[in-house]
Amino acid sequence: MNLLRISWANLRDKALSSFLSGLLMALGVTIISLLLILNQQLTEQFTKNVRGVDLVIGAKGSPLQLILASIYQIDAPTGNIPLAEANRLTRSPLIKEAIPLALGDNFKGYRIVGTNQKYLLHYGATLAEGTTFNRPLDAVVGAKVARLTGLKLGDQFAGSHGLTGEGHEHGNKKYRVVGVLAPSNSVADQLILTPVESVWEIHEEEEGEARAKPSLMPMMAAPDQSPEGEGSGEERNADPENSASAVGATEEITALLVKVRNPLAKLTLPRAINDNSKLQAASPAIEINRLFTLLGFGLDTLQYIALAIIVISGISVFVSLYNSLKERRYEMALMLSMGATRARLFGLLLLEGLMIALIGFVAGILLSRLGLAVLGRNVEDNFHYDLNALTLLPEEGLLLLGTVAIGLLAAALPSLGIYRINISRTLAEE
């Protein structure tokens, strides 16, 4: 027999109202915790992958799209740019380093990225086995791609046209896996890397046999992900901009990841490029900031709603205790007459609020992790990004404190009535 047991018995005795209070508490905690994790994971993923890239240069279009496509590999690229023009730009003294990217194909939904060794260095990706790519059609496979598709050293595979799902397969030229990357916890984990030349080679071939193929990129703007009809004239018309470039196409890339020499160049270079060329330069920092500002508005709103739910849960604890205390006045007087001190009974009631808060918190955290697992699978399927957080975030410690404070406060207010009970009179009434 102890206070905990009595409190617990009291909670169970009014199971429904305890359940309601606990449920509200859990719901609020779930939403807040889920928001915290998502925010943390998104920020982490986004800042990790942007590191060191000051600018991205690509075809004109939405700067945010360009960033999402070339750094995070989640959106479709804005188009292609002629290699010659790109090369001319990289000779600018303001540019310290430029990494070319050529997108357009995938293997089982994992993007094949034509690039050079600097890309590996940039993301600190090291080889787990094999060698790096040297010749066209060599492929280095990201850790996650290797794990999930089963590609191993020496395997040959054909890329499919497009960036997601099943496109037209480039059956004639096959890639050969020469290396597998160790996990670097960056975007490189989910990519298949190959020299830029591989991409050119494959698409030259295609163009030879079917003139209608757009040079590199089947523009994602075209809604059809269905197997593209071999050289149908219709498709060519559907994508005039791209096919126009395809006619005179020599060699093209999708984007350049650029590091500049000095901070000032981050401001001057984009302006020069955007004003004076057919290309655009976008700053990851600015675009991601913009994205977070847009998202942040929604996140904030949700956070306020969740806080409101927690407060309502507190009110529900308050009402429930207030009502039961009116009914239990005699019970309280009885326990006082049996040797309980008022402080002890006060503690007994606080314990009820505390228990609801703790149960709500634990259930909420469990629910949020469950929600994250479901959400994570979704994100994984669609974007190949992992979401995982099995540890408690520091902010969740604060959330625990807040929840407990609300539980205690909600219990304390009605429980102060304990100190006003007149034992003799309460026992004599009846």
Added chain:
Amino acid sequence: MLETRNLTFSYTPQKRFVFPDVACADDETLLILGRSGRGKTTLLHLLALLLKPESGQIVVNGTDLARLTVRATVAFRAQNIGLVYQRPHFVASLSVLDNLLLANYLAGYKSDRDRARQLAERLGFSEHLSKKTTQLSLGEQQRVGIARALMNRARVLLADEPTSNLDDDNCDRVASLLAEQAHEVGASLVIVTHDQRLKERVGRQISL
């Protein structure tokens, strides 16, 4: 052993009680009779230290209760005085057994399950120990109330109208059990009542 001297109490200046001296030795039963409004319950609450007397002295087992601090009073009551109420009240969320053990816990003793089972056996509700108190009949509840008062082997048992809500059979049974159990631990038993049925059972009586 219980003794009072020159006990007075007033709720308001108009409503003042002067009580006759009361003495009840160990293993003795005293009946305090009186119509409603004569301060029966007030006297009982004074004896139980639930009220502080305006003047006068209460001595239980040689301890002058007026000298105790508030905290010591609470502990003294829990350990030495067993209270039986007119309508037994319990902590509704707890089982019968837990309500008995609660008396141990609140008095600062270890839970004495054996004693609880023994009393339940003796008072005839051992098959109800795991039930909630609200599932019991009034007579059964009153017996559980008595068992609770006996859990800490109190030196003084105070009963406030313990039989007034009971039918004749139950009245008989409760009165006998009270006397029997008080005798067993050698406690002083003070019953405050207006129930005429008890008059014939108890020798020593005081009228207010």
